[in-house]
Amino acid sequence: MDAPTIALVLVPLVLLELSLMGYALYDLFQEDRRVRGEKVIWALVIVFVNVIGPLIYLFAGRDESRGAETGGVASAPSASIAAILATWPTLSATQDAAVTTTNLTKRYGAGIVALDHLNLAVPSGSIFGFLGPNGAGKTTTLRLLTGLATATDGTATVAGVRIGGTDGRLARNIGYLDQDPRFYPWMRGRELLVMVGQLHGLQGAALRQRVGEVLEIVGLQDAANRRIGGYSGGMRQRLGIGQALINQPRVLFLDEPVSSLDPEGRRDILEIISRLRGTATVFMSTHILNDVERVCDRVAILHLGHLVVEGPIDELLDRYAQPIYELVPEPQQPGAIDRLAGVMRGQPWAHDVQTTPDTVRVFVNDPKVAGPAILPLVVSSGVGLARYERARPSLEDVFLRLVAESGSQITPPVTIPAWGLDGRGRR
Amino acid sequence: MMGFGILLRKELREQFRTGRLVAVAAVFVLFGILGPLTDRFMKQLFDAIGSEGAGMTFQVPPPSLDGAAAQIMKNLSQFGIICALLLAMGSVAWEKERGTAGMILTKPASRAAFLAAKLVAISINLGISVVLGCGLAYVYVALLYPAPFPIGGYVAMSLLLWWMLVIFAAITMLGSTITRSAIAAAGIGLVALLVLGIVGALPVVGPYMPSSLGTPARDILLGHDPGFILGPILFNIALVPALFAATWLTFRHQEL
Numbered sequence: 001m002d003a004p005t006i007a008l009v010l011v012p013l014v015l016l017e018l019s020l021m022g023y024a025l026y027d028l029f030q031e032d033r034r035v036r037g038e039k040v041i042w043a044l045v046i047v048f049v050n051v052i053g054p055l056i057y058l059f060a061g062r063d064e065s066r067g068a069e070t071g072g073v074a075s076a077p078s079a080s081i082a083a084i085l086a087t088w089p090t091l092s093a094t095q096d097a098a099v100t101t102t103n104l105t106k107r108y109g110a111g112i113v114a115l116d117h118l119n120l121a122v123p124s125g126s127i128f129g130f131l132g133p134n135g136a137g138k139t140t141t142l143r144l145l146t147g148l149a150t151a152t153d154g155t156a157t158v159a160g161v162r163i164g165g166t167d168g169r170l171a172r173n174i175g176y177l178d179q180d181p182r183f184y185p186w187m188r189g190r191e192l193l194v195m196v197g198q199l200h201g202l203q204g205a206a207l208r209q210r211v212g213e214v215l216e217i218v219g220l221q222d223a224a225n226r227r228i229g230g231y232s233g234g235m236r237q238r239l240g241i242g243q244a245l246i247n248q249p250r251v252l253f254l255d256e257p258v259s260s261l262d263p264e265g266r267r268d269i270l271e272i273i274s275r276l277r278g279t280a281t282v283f284m285s286t287h288i289l290n291d292v293e294r295v296c297d298r299v300a301i302l303h304l305g306h307l308v309v310e311g312p313i314d315e316l317l318d319r320y321a322q323p324i325y326e327l328v329p330e331p332q333q334p335g336a337i338d339r340l341a342g343v344m345r346g347q348p349w350a351h352d353v354q355t356t357p358d359t360v361r362v363f364v365n366d367p368k369v370a371g372p373a374i375l376p377l378v379v380s381s382g383v384g385l386a387r388y389e390r391a392r393p394s395l396e397d398v399f400l401r402l403v404a405e406s407g408s409q410i411t412p413p414v415t416i417p418a419w420g421l422d423g424r425g426r427r
Numbered sequence: 428m429m430g431f432g433i434l435l436r437k438e439l440r441e442q443f444r445t446g447r448l449v450a451v452a453a454v455f456v457l458f459g460i461l462g463p464l465t466d467r468f469m470k471q472l473f474d475a476i477g478s479e480g481a482g483m484t485f486q487v488p489p490p491s492l493d494g495a496a497a498q499i500m501k502n503l504s505q506f507g508i509i510c511a512l513l514l515a516m517g518s519v520a521w522e523k524e525r526g527t528a529g530m531i532l533t534k535p536a537s538r539a540a541f542l543a544a545k546l547v548a549i550s551i552n553l554g555i556s557v558v559l560g561c562g563l564a565y566v567y568v569a570l571l572y573p574a575p576f577p578i579g580g581y582v583a584m585s586l587l588l589w590w591m592l593v594i595f596a597a598i599t600m601l602g603s604t605i606t607r608s609a610i611a612a613a614g615i616g617l618v619a620l621l622v623l624g625i626v627g628a629l630p631v632v633g634p635y636m637p638s639s640l641g642t643p644a645r646d647i648l649l650g651h652d653p654g655f656i657l658g659p660i661l662f663n664i665a666l667v668p669a670l671f672a673a674t675w676l677t678f679r680h681q682e683l
Contacts, residue, residue, distance in 0.1 A: 023446065023449055143529075143682070143683075146533045147532070147533065148529050148532065148533065148682065148683045149682045149683070150680055150682070166537065166538075168429050168535035168536075168537070171533055171534050171535040171536075172535050174533065176529075176530075176533040178526050178529060178530065180526065181526070181530070182525045182526045182527055182530075183527060183530065184437075184441065184527060186441060186444040186445050187440075187444075195433060195437055196534055198433045199430050199433055199531075199534040199535055199536050200534065200535060201535070243530070
């Protein structure tokens, strides 16, 4: 071959090779300096196998989860969130339910009943906690209500729209956050919100304004132009809330919205949820009961696919919380906890006795009988007390009791209407 | 199809940002160039290394447009099918597995639009790559051979090649919809390739198979009579909408 022919053959191939290698290296180093050491190894691999390296890298070698950063998130001031949400449309005062289900049932195969004849009515504008242990059917319910799964039996409406349609009416009225929100790692946060806004029909200045508002609400302004592949779990959760809010939904479905967050992230997200009261109906599944008590108006407890109870938190506590007496012995009394628990367990009014290393908790059936009887029993046991009080039962106590009782025998659910007083079921 | 335009823009950006467009185009450019080069210089290469050693004689045909056409089509169809499988194998399965399909489909976007945007974006990627690969191959043939390919026949060959790749992408996307695994989807694509290749060797039905489009494509390219090709071409044109319909029927009520 003569020199011009060799040049004809080699020059384009070399240029192609160099441009592929250059692209791969540029892409590798353009973001996130923290994992440079690891990237240098990748770069060497790419240079070494430069004929096929870029192809391997582009198709299989990219791990978008590498380099996740936790910085760059500034929670928006409460006043700022409130100011933005004040400009959003509010739900009109109504007694209509935002979510209703009638005998909603989901079976998988022949034997597995994930949800069994669920009947619910969630008041418009409320923050509704959907509780249950793992496998209770919470996520199944959310998937049915958002159209991601099809009910085996029964019906449901969300914001007045019957589920199961394909005309987009349901989607236009809801926002949805998955329990493990994952997005396109190559996309930037702002781009995702723009795309979701466009799907909801937003354009131009209205779209830009809404995206800006949502970014401020979820505190992602500074990270908006970074690739989602570099986001931490908390940032993805915030972005998930953001994309669910972009259409100012009438009903917002949140599946375990704070389960993967650190305390600060949890506080911020709960603050946002709390601020949405009156702007959207929030239907939130969770098993973090402290959070539910902080933000929710009403709760439903689901167990093994069955609704155990549903109603305003205060009324559930009044109705189901058993009085608790807490006894804390003076320190340095060996065996004091066991002795106290022993004398309490034998009593007919003691429904349950629980112990921790320094406390005995006595759940009683009838405080009128138990109250006067407890202290004489303590005296007879010879244990000196540092503290004795009647404690306020928590939602967790109610939850554990009802779930335990419903575990072996499913009884018809109890619904406490009390839609009341302020139209949101809150006293 | 609700949301199709927005989802197509997203898919095209994804093809570019993830480097898939660059990678596939590079494969086509590389093997498009190599086709005419291999045919043109094969004899010189064998002459240079000595073709009569150890008592053996290699008979290398002299370079010709026939040989160049065969090399181009062999290279681009083989590696093109691999690219089509790679592009389509995770298109739906990965989105189901990662949960992004659920995120998108709780928005006002239809499932048909979700699928169509993917197939169209993959087809556009393959189309751009075929244009680049075949275009450069054409230029190299024009430079290295006494006369270039007839342009009309070359365009027709390129179109048939592109459509064959789109068919394999559509088959693999159907596999990606049926399963939740990209590897299984690629397996379905490969099995389809094998089955269509075997059926393609049968009389009567063979010419209708997408893998059999290469023969009439080469005949058209070289100005030979391709015989009866209207039926096979119409059948293969209809195959993509039929595969898309099957994909949609599979995905329509699928739980995400």
